[in-house]
Amino acid sequence: MPVKCCFYRSSPRERMTWMESMDTLLANKDGLDAFRAFLKSEFSEENILFWLACEDFKKTKSAAKIASKAQRIYSEFIQADAPKEINIDFNTRDHIMQTVSKPTLKCFDDAQKLIYSLMAKDSFPRFLKSEAYKELVNKEMKRNQKRWLPFF
Numbered sequence: 001m002p003v004k005c006c007f008y009r010s011s012p013r014e015r016m017t018w019m020e021s022m023d024t025l026l027a028n029k030d031g032l033d034a035f036r037a038f039l040k041s042e043f044s045e046e047n048i049l050f051w052l053a054c055e056d057f058k059k060t061k062s063a064a065k066i067a068s069k070a071q072r073i074y075s076e077f078i079q080a081d082a083p084k085e086i087n088i089d090f091n092t093r094d095h096i097m098q099t100v101s102k103p104t105l106k107c108f109d110d111a112q113k114l115i116y117s118l119m120a121k122d123s124f125p126r127f128l129k130s131e132a133y134k135e136l137v138n139k140e141m142k143r144n145q146k147r148w149l150p151f152f
Contacts, residue, residue: 056069
């Protein structure tokens with residue numbers, strides 16, 4: 001009887017499904033790190049940094065922290081000549097300027113959706129064609145090779 005040795009706990013297709021959409025990419029630490037590095041190489045890292053700041057902001061419980069985090073996000077990403085200014089339309093920027101003094105957890109939602117859409121439409125497809133993506137796939141395949149289990 002031949003010995004069956006080494007099997008994957010999941011198929012190669014299953015292991016790589018997190019790369020099929022930007023949502024699954026952003027939910028994976030290695031995917032997020034690689035995407036961030038890619039955006040940095042394209043001089044658009046502010047987009048993912050803003051998106052991550054908004055995700056963190058939406059989890060804030062304390063009213064005092066909501067106000068301070070909103071001000072930090074505004075000064076870092078929204079205001080004119082901000083150090084990491086994101087590219088959003090005037091109406092969205094104006095709406096944030098009006099609400100940031102009394103912020104709610106939804107005050108950055110429109111801007112976050114715009115930036116997400118921009119990344120999904122432009123950056124994510126380029127990322128999938130990049131060397132960063134190829135390196136990530138190879139790293140994930142090597143990691144999964146270590147999970148092979150012999151059985152008899």
